[in-house]
Amino acid sequence: MDFEAPRRLVRALAEGDSTQEDALWLTRLPELLARTVEQTGLVVERVVAPGGRGSLVVLVHLPDGTPAALKLAPPSAATGHERTALETWDGSGAVRLLGDAGPTGLLLERLHPEVSVRSLPEAKAVLEASGTLRRLWAPPPPGHGLPSVADRTAAAAERLRAADPGDTVAPLIDAALAVREELLAAGEPEAFLLHGCFHQGKVLAGDRAPWLAVGPSPLVGERAYDLARLARDRAEDLVATTAGPSTARRRVGRLADSLDLDRDRVLGWTLFRTVTAAVAAMRADRAREAEPLLEFASWL
Structure with a gap:
């Protein structure tokens, strides 16, 4: 073919x-x-x-x-x-x-692959996406063999340690590594089946239901980890506004509250995952993608 x-x-x-x-x-x-x-x-x-x-x-x-x-x-x-x-x-x-x-x-x-939640106004998109995500958090099946949050983030942490980002990004990497250690210090607080790569673009329009998630990279662990990628959606739009820093932290807080999660843990995983994504974009010479992510991370 x-x-x-x-x-x-x-x-x-x-x-x-x-x-x-x-x-x-x-x-x-x-x-x-x-x-x-x-x-x-x-x-x-x-x-x-x-x-x-x-x-x-x-x-x-x-x-x-x-x-x-x-x-x-x-x-x-x-x-x-x-x-x-x-x-x-x-x-x-x-x-x-x-x-x-x-x-x-x-x-x-x-x-309908051309129609994602991202096509909605931001407030409506966040509402629909977070509602969809809540439905996915279920007990993992027996003998699932899925990685834990600690497993999944270990490789990402090693890549951060091996990065040579320059003086301006190094403090963010240090902060991301430190917050991961803090979040995992007492073990993982809960064990839910997580989507693993959830954001607005992963929620598509359907016929059986208005919105359905696709493309999971599943793992097992705390729900705050799963919310972190959604929290930074449309970071490039926030960077273009003067109210970016306050809006970013307020968004994380509102998402955490709407799903009954600890604000500090959602904030911590959002920082770690945002820095991880930014450094990966830098490695791939995608500066236009990395820059708003680094700006967003600096606000957390």
Whole structure:
């Protein structure tokens, strides 16, 4: 099947910690898609572009005509973890898993990929997104094998320690590392199934429900961690205003209160995850992405 992989996916695999297997997977992606379609009897409608950073998503029809989405992920992706989370949620607040499509492929309920919560005015978007996130916080299934918050953040902390960011960013890195140690010092206070990569762009319009989450990178731990990525949504808009610092802290506080979470823990994980994302963007020479994140982090 002739097609060109979305540029966002190509760029993300080149910039990230992808493996040689991932690079080979990318070159063979047209062949893989064609083989998957043939084996499953799917009818391809179109490739979703720009699509995601970690997978190829194709709008398809099942053999019985039901519209669906085929997600093909590289070998390094934890597709098994995503499958575990989607099976646990069973469509409650999240896209419904329809079946497997090869070792790293998933067949998913068809949503509307062009319409995310981010298209709403900010106040409404935050309300809808936080309501969706609340529905995802469930007890993890027995024998889940998912990483903990401590596990997930350990590698990120090592990357921060290895960074050479310059004098202006170093204090933020020190603060991020210190707050992680403080948050984990007494062990994790609770063990919920978390989305792991939740933000407004991960909440899409659906037919079965108005808004459903997609693209989890699931883990188990405290809910404050899961709220941290949502808290910095539209950071670039805040940077453009004179009320940025006060608005940022007020937003974090309101989100924490709306979901009955400890403000300080939400603030701490927001700082850690924002600095982590900024340093990753700097490593990839994406200064325009890193700068508002660093500004946002400095306000927390």
